[in-house]
Amino acid sequence: MTRLGHVGFFGWGNYGDELMYQTWISAFGDEFTHERVHDVLVRPYFSRPAEEIAADVDAVVIGGGDLIHPDAISTLYWNRAWLTRPVIVAGVGVALERTRRRGDVPGRLRTFLQHENVHFVGTRDQGSTHWLRDTAGLSREIETGADPGFAAALPPAGHPGRDTVGVVFRKVPTDQDLSTLDRLLRLMEPRGFRVEVLVLAVEHDQALERRALEDVGVPPEIIRTESSIDALTAALGGYRSLLTAKFHGAVMAARYGVPALSLRMTHKVRALSIALGDPWLAREPHLMDDTALATALERRSSSPLLHTLEETATHHMNRAVSATRRVAERKIP
Incomplete structure (x- = not known):
C-alpha cells in the first residue's frame, strides 16, 4: 500500500482541521495508508528527525487550512525534509487577516513550492492564489478549488431541535x-x-x-x-x-x-x-x-451556488488524489 504522510494542523482536535483530515482519508480510499507526520503537539512537533519521518512515507500531502502565514514559516508545514519525497499541496489558504508581514516569507515559500518534488499546488480560494502569484511570485501552475469542507461527507442532521x-x-x-x-x-x-x-x-x-x-x-x-x-x-x-x-x-x-x-x-x-x-x-x-x-x-x-462549491471542492481533491497516485506509483527512493 502507498504510505501517505499528512501535514496540517491535525491532532489538536480543532473541528475544521480534523474534518479535512477525515475528508482526505475518505478521498484517497483503501489503497493508501495515512499518518500525521508529527507526533508531538508542541514545538518541535517531532520526536525524531523529520528526515527519518519523510523516509517512512511514499508521498507527503500538505493541506488544507490556513497553512500559509505571511509573518512566519512553520517548521511543521514547510519543513524542507518533506521535499525529499513527492509533495502534494492542496486546499491550503493564506491567513490574509494577519496584519504583520515578514520580508523573507514570500521568497522562502516560493523556493519550497517551486521545488521539483512538489507535483501539485492548489488553494481553497482566489485570494490565496492571488497572494501566491502576486506576493510570493510563484510562476508555476496553481489550481484554485473550494474549501475541502465542501467535499466532506454529510451525516444526517442531528436533532437538538429546529427551535x-x-x-x-x-x-x-x-x-x-x-x-x-x-x-x-x-x-x-x-x-x-x-x-x-x-x-x-x-x-x-x-x-x-x-x-x-x-x-x-x-x-x-x-x-x-x-x-x-x-x-x-x-x-x-x-x-x-x-x-x-x-x-x-x-x-x-x-x-x-x-x-x-x-x-x-x-x-x-x-x-x-x-x-x-x-x-x-x-x-x-x-x-x-x-x-x-x-x-x-x-x-x-x-444558496443556488452551493452545489457548484461542492463540485469544485470534490474536483480539487480528486485532482490532488490523482497527482498523488501518479507520483507514488513511481516509487521514488
Missing part, C-alpha cells in the same frame, strides 16, 4: 462574544428559541475550549460537546440558525441549509459570503439592531 440557535466561539470568547451571547438569550428565548453553545472541537482542544467557556461564566447547562467530528457535523445540521466564530461552522451550516452569521470577520468569511451569494454572512451581529439580528437568524438559507 435551537447554535453559538460557536473560538478558543477563548471575547467580551464582544459574551455580549452577543447575552443579547441572544434576551432576544431569542422570548421568541421560543433555545440558545446552545457548541464546543466545535474534540479531544485536546475541546477540553481547553470548554474550560475557557466555564471560566468566563457561560452557564454549563447551555454548553454542548460531542465526541466525534461526525457528531459535531450532525449537530451543526440540526440548528435553526448558527452564530459562529469558526469558519468551518459556517461552511457546514451552509451545506445543511442552516442560516449562519459570523462572529469573526476574516477575508475567508467574506470570500465565503460572496461564493455562497449570502451577504448576511458578512454582516457582523454586534453591528445589527435587534430587529435585523432576529431577521438574520430567522431567515431561510438556500
